Amino acid sequence: MSTPHDPGAPGQSGESENPAPQQSQEVPQQPQDSALPQSAAQTDAPQFIPPGGGQPQGSRVPGDPNAPYQGPQNPHQGAQGPYQGPPPQGTGYGPGQQQPPYLTGRVQQGIGGSTKKSRTPLWIGLGAAAVVVVVALVLVFSGVFSNRSTAEGEGAGLPQDPAEAAKTIATNYLTAISEGRAEDAKKLLGSSSTDTSLLTDEVLKDSLTRAPITEITVGEATNEYSSYKVPVTYKVGSESASDEYTINPKSGKMFTSPPSLGLYSLKGIDITVNGVAVKSGETSRPVFPGSYVVASVNKYLEVDGDATVIVTSGTAHTSSPDLKLKVSQAGIDLFREKVIPEAKACLESKNLDPGCNMAISGTLRSGGTIAEGSITRTQDAENASKLENVVPEPGSSVPTIISSRDLGSISLSATCTDSSGTGPCDLWGFGKGSRFPKATLNVAEEDPKVVWEER
Numbered sequence: 432m433s434t435p436h437d438p439g440a441p442g443q444s445g446e447s448e449n450p451a452p453q454q455s456q457e458v459p460q461q462p463q464d465s466a467l468p469q470s471a472a473q474t475d476a477p478q479f480i481p482p483g484g485g486q487p488q489g490s491r492v493p494g495d496p497n498a499p500y501q502g503p504q505n506p507h508q509g510a511q512g513p514y515q516g517p518p519p520q521g522t523g524y525g526p527g528q529q530q531p532p533y534l535t536g537r538v539q540q541g542i543g544g545s546t547k548k549s550r551t552p553l554w555i556g557l558g559a560a561a562v563v564v565v566v567a568l569v570l571v572f573s574g575v576f577s578n579r580s581t582a583e584g585e586g587a588g589l590p591q592d593p594a595e596a597a598k599t600i601a602t603n604y605l606t607a608i609s610e611g612r613a614e615d616a617k618k619l620l621g622s623s624s625t626d627t628s629l630l631t632d633e634v635l636k637d638s639l640t641r642a643p644i645t646e647i648t649v650g651e652a653t654n655e656y657s658s659y660k661v662p663v664t665y666k667v668g669s670e671s672a673s674d675e676y677t678i679n680p681k682s683g684k685m686f687t688s689p690p691s692l693g694l695y696s697l698k699g700i701d702i703t704v705n706g707v708a709v710k711s712g713e714t715s716r717p718v719f720p721g722s723y724v725v726a727s728v729n730k731y732l733e734v735d736g737d738a739t740v741i742v743t744s745g746t747a748h749t750s751s752p753d754l755k756l757k758v759s760q761a762g763i764d765l766f767r768e769k770v771i772p773e774a775k776a777c778l779e780s781k782n783l784d785p786g787c788n789m790a791i792s793g794t795l796r797s798g799g800t801i802a803e804g805s806i807t808r809t810q811d812a813e814n815a816s817k818l819e820n821v822v823p824e825p826g827s828s829v830p831t832i833i834s835s836r837d838l839g840s841i842s843l844s845a846t847c848t849d850s851s852g853t854g855p856c857d858l859w860g861f862g863k864g865s866r867f868p869k870a871t872l873n874v875a876e877e878d879p880k881v882v883w884e885e886r
Contacts, residue, residue, distance in 0.1 A: 589683060596680035597652040597659035604676070604685060605665060608719050609644035611636040616719065621684030628709050629692065629718045637705040638721030642668030642741060652678070658686065667720050672743035690742045691715035692723055696754050699830045701728035718742055725754060731762030731833070731874035732825060756825045758833050762874055766823040766833055769881050770870045774818055774838055777867075778808045788883035791843070791864035799849030801858070806845040814839030823872070831875035834884075838867035 589596035600619060607616035613635040617627065650662035659680060664673045678685045692704065693715040702709060703726045709716065723740045727733055735757040758766070777787035781804045784790035793801045810818065817839035826832035843864065847856035858865075869884040 589680060593680040594652040594654070594659060596683075597661050597678040598649050600678050600680065600683060600685055601649050601652075601661040601663055601676050602647070605644065605647045605649070605663060608635065608721075609639075609647065609665075611639055613719065619683070619685055620689065621679065621682060621686045626714075626716060629704055629707065629716050629723075630689070631707065634705045634707050634723075635719055635721060638719070638723060641724075641739070642670075642722035644720060657681070665720070667741055667743050668722060670741055670743055672720060674744040674746065688745055689717045689719055690745045692718045692725075692740060692742055694725070694754065697725070697727075697734075697756060697830075699828070700732060700756070702726060703728060720744060727756065727759075729831060729874060731759055731765060732756050732830060733759040756830050758823050758825060762833055763822055765874065765879075766835070766870075766872050767819075767821060769872055769879065770821065770835075770838075771818060773881050773883075774867055774870070778810065778841065780808070781806050786883075787870075788868045788885065789841075789864045791858070795847065795849065797849055799847050799856075801856075802846040802848070802853075806843060806858075809842045810839050811842070814841070818867070823870075826871075829873075832871055832873045834869055834871035836867070836869035838870065840866050 589599055604616055604619045607613075607619070611632060613630055613632045617630050645666045647665045648663065650664075652659040652661045655677075657679060659678050661676045661678055662673070663676060664671070666672065674687070676685045676687045678687075694702065695715070704716070704718075704723050706724075708728060720743055721741075723742060725734050725738050725740060733756070735755040738754075740754070774787060777785040777789055780786060783793050783801065783803055783806065785806075785808065791801075791806075793803065795801065817837055821835050821838055823833040823835045826834065841864070843858040845856060845858060846853065867883075871882045871884060872879045873882075
């Protein structure tokens, strides 16, 4: 085996800018492995083509004129395996057009050729740097390094002290509410109701226009089993409020239910809360602390009294008696428009059955009879005023069926015949026909009709 040339030694081919005249270099003879064929020994060392494409430069082993020609040696031969012989003349590659895996110094390209260093390490370095930058950006945008994880109800980013973490969660919750960020506040609730129809940004922001959440104070947290109790105070508009939140710092959630808005008495109709339509039901609706304006979707009905309800905390539930329905002025006008003309028509009728479910019998208790077509029905001023100014009420089971039974009393006279003869008579009594029955109107219908019910 030949000894490799020192790549830094002067006079080496391809390394000196002013090479000395080339001379044969003597290399001590190395013992030959008798087990290897001579052809294998000839390919143990790499060779290169000198400028001009001549024969490879090198030397023969001294003392053996028949020994094969030995070219310059590859210093990396031991690490990369045997070189596969010299490349074809005029090319820089060996069999299969594969470039040698390792090169030392500068590779001579031939006469007039320039020398180039490999740029592979540079591209590898730039690629690695680009990968690091991309990974960092992905982590940033995915929230790994974001402090908003706390506002989103996750444990990451909270103080290490669990008591301080519980206080931070309570602060983040009330802050989110005060800023109208319902979605952020909702993420901190660990046991919120499945009904979140009023826990929205739209509803909360409308509330803040009338009753901002201010003067938020969060007290010291006290440990209770695996959770912490955190007292809080704040103002909803001008009203002071207080509450106590149960918080699990490990999960980053609070397990205190939000306040509720009771809508029991409004069942059976569609309503809006802060302009958002919701179905009324048997249960209350969870809301954030704030101001809530309740209205009926049906224009003929409205909330009686102040329709704005202030909900302060989870311990202050709005009960059903606070919200009642009444017939709106539009409903009153519609009722009068439909009922009064029919009632007056019944008053003007001379028949035993005038309509309005006020038919009377033609036989008197004394055995006398009433002549058909002879009946006169009148109302005095007081009762006539009752009819003209009737105010209906919502139905107790179906609010949209508005009604009134206070339409005034009726006086009746007729032509009667009894044992004493035939003549005018006054009909006295308190039964059917002497008063208007209950008149109803279903304002949920597009063209409602008056229904006269039995008294």
